Amino acid sequence: MKSFKLKSVLVVLFLSIAFVSCNNDDDEEPVNNSFSKTAFVTEIKGPATGKVNDELSYEISFVVDNGCGEFDKISEVKIGDVNGLQVIAKYPTGVCTQQVPDPKKTAYKFKATAKGTFDIKFKKSATEFITKSVVID
Secondary structure (H helix, E strand, O other): OHHHHHHHHHHHHHHHHHHHHOOOHHHOOOOOOEEEEEEOEEEEEOOOEEOOOOEEEEEEEEOOOOOOOEEEEEEEEEEOOEEEEEEEEEEEOOOOOOOOOOOEEEEEEEEOOOOEEEEEEEEOOOOOEEEEEEEEO
16 A cells, blocks of 8 residues: 555656646747848949840849848838839847948849830839839840
8 A cells, every 4th residue: 555655656746747847938939139121222233135034133232220231131112103122131139349331232133024124123212212224125
């Protein structure tokens, strides 16, 4: 009887330890240590002509607020009734010790499915775009 009671206590103790040691911290969301903001474009370099269904590559130069800013993505934007594109830069939430930003560059790919003249517009300020025209034969 004493052996049965001791085994029961040990089983309960073991199960209690196993239950308490399991935690649920794997389901927590990762901490986001950055924020995103529009970076204004200063220059668009690339071909002025192209062929239908050919992918053209453009070098987009943009400025960030401080030396820690990095390219995040390109997204669509509308200024008034004009549609265009904008560069989004991401910045760490902590203190940035690199205060003098270097101009940054990224690539933008353009592929036309029809002949014509197309304007590639990137946001260069809060109220205007910088435009690069391309003629597709």
